[in-house]
Amino acid sequence: MSALIEAENLTRILHETVPVTLVKDVSLTVGESEFIAVTGPSGSGKSSLLYLLGLLDRPTSGTLKVGGRDAEPMGEGERARTRLSMLGFVFQFHFLLPEFSARENVEIPMRKLGRWSRSEMRARAAEILESLGLEGHIDKRPDQLSGGQRQRVAVARALANDPPLILADEPTGSLDTKSSEQVFKILEALVRERGKTVVAVTHDLGMAARMDRRIHLVDGMVEAGEDVAGAQAQKT
């Protein structure tokens, strides 16, 4: 099984007045159909690592391959295209475009990609939203939805272009327990039933325990022993 992400010695240093090391020497491999938790205390660089893996940020040093392709020489446009087709993001806040309905929000990445016809996109958006239990809310705008519903729309949007990899940054961080559980179940189902790979940053250790693999970061470095990656990757 080919690796979706291969990272070697990723380092990200923020050059402020005092240089801040966000991520240091992180090497990891993410394969298909994995369910990975990135854990660690606040400020340990979890989100920064996720942004690096998601091509939203460029590493200061180290190499990164996404879908077998080296990310280093990619231009801004190419990185954007890779994000569009290969990656789906879910953030702590839903970040839906407030002027557009749930369906339109899901359609936007599809329309940007342009792989489907207009009617196909409509059907697809409705289908994804319904599969996440949002039937009846498809044409509502974000401000007419509850927090959990919005987050599920955000997940639907991440799935719009059927990417193999979903990157989630505290996807349940702003939700109540019930909604959290619902969103977690959805993410889990994505891995188990649809063969997606989900990399989720979380500080909810209970949740992390229920995932297949945990990467624990401390001060931007992977803490040894916590990553059961090797076993998992070789097993599959």
Place this chain on the structure above:
Amino acid sequence: MQLILEIAFTHIAGRGRQTLVAVIGVAVGVGFSIAMAALMEGGQDDFVEQLVNTMPHVEVTDEERSARSQPAEALFAVTEISGLRPREDRRGIINPTAALAWLEGWIPGRFAPSLNAQGVVRFSGREVGATIIGVDPQSERGVSPIVGEFVAGDFAALTAGGNNVVIGDTMAERLGAELGDTVTAVSSQGLTRNFRIVGLFHTGTTARDEGEAYALLKNAQILAERPNAVNKIRIKLDDPNKAPMVARRVEAELGYKAVAWQEANESILEALVVRNVIMYTVVAAIMLVAGFGIFNIISTITHEKARDIAIMKSLGFAESDMRHLFLLEGVVIGFGGSALGWVLGFGLVYALSLVRFELAATGQEMTQLPVAWSIWHYLIASGFALASAAVAGYLPARRAARQNPVDIIRGAT
């Protein structure tokens, strides 16, 4: 692209009042520019038309433009002869009948030969210097501006023959003469002849009303002691714009100085060009101000939408998409403003064209504002508007596109 356009529309529609203010800013700029251009060009056209109407389009005189080159100059390279003047010929234009026939052969227009002589008109002890113009009443009709401008008598009275003259009303006033009085004309040759005033004209041009006396060509020739001479041929063209071309050809073929109305009024036409430059500078300034309005709203939108920009970038929109998005928003406002401005401009021009007022000087002439209708005013005004809208949209758009999504996502969490 359609997607970007849709998002752009959603953004500006979501900011109703602000958008309206920006659109109105552009519209007012465009509208007033159009109205101003219409007035300026209307005034200019009116002015040029008067100029063209009152003047012959091409005036051929018996002068030559420069002295003939001397045979010695052709033979010896070092020859320099100074103080040469173009030849003056008492005979006037040689063989005017043939010249006229030749002109009529190829120029679409009307022609009038005349003899202009300097002299004095006397009446009851008063005298006024005058140009005594001997004309052929038939052909003069097609060329002269005075024909239709009579306040007393008629130009046609000249046709009857005899020692008749028509003079300007101001000249009559200064002489104290009235219609039907007999005045004495004295030429620079010293000859004297009596004429009866059969008409008074008022053209509105003082020099003309005060200093011109029209008589039959024959009479003027006798008075000036220049039998059969014609020293001026005035040409009215069907198309006044062809005047320079006609003048050049006439000059080349006949050898006499031929002056087109454009040449005769060069300084005035230059002044009009300067006026136009000033006008378009003002238009540009207005649009610049409108541009600031657009810059303002697009800046605000990019600030408010920083989060959306970040999220769209994370979804896979490229920097260029974001740039297009906000540039488009500026241009959409520019378009909206232009469209509204056209309506406003049209309304203003229409309203201005209805304004009528009395000229205080004479009290009897009703005048309306001269306005010109031209699609170019609309196109130029909206061209300026769109250009400033594009620049005003581009600057914040570029900044917005460059924002690092990570900074914003981090800031929001």
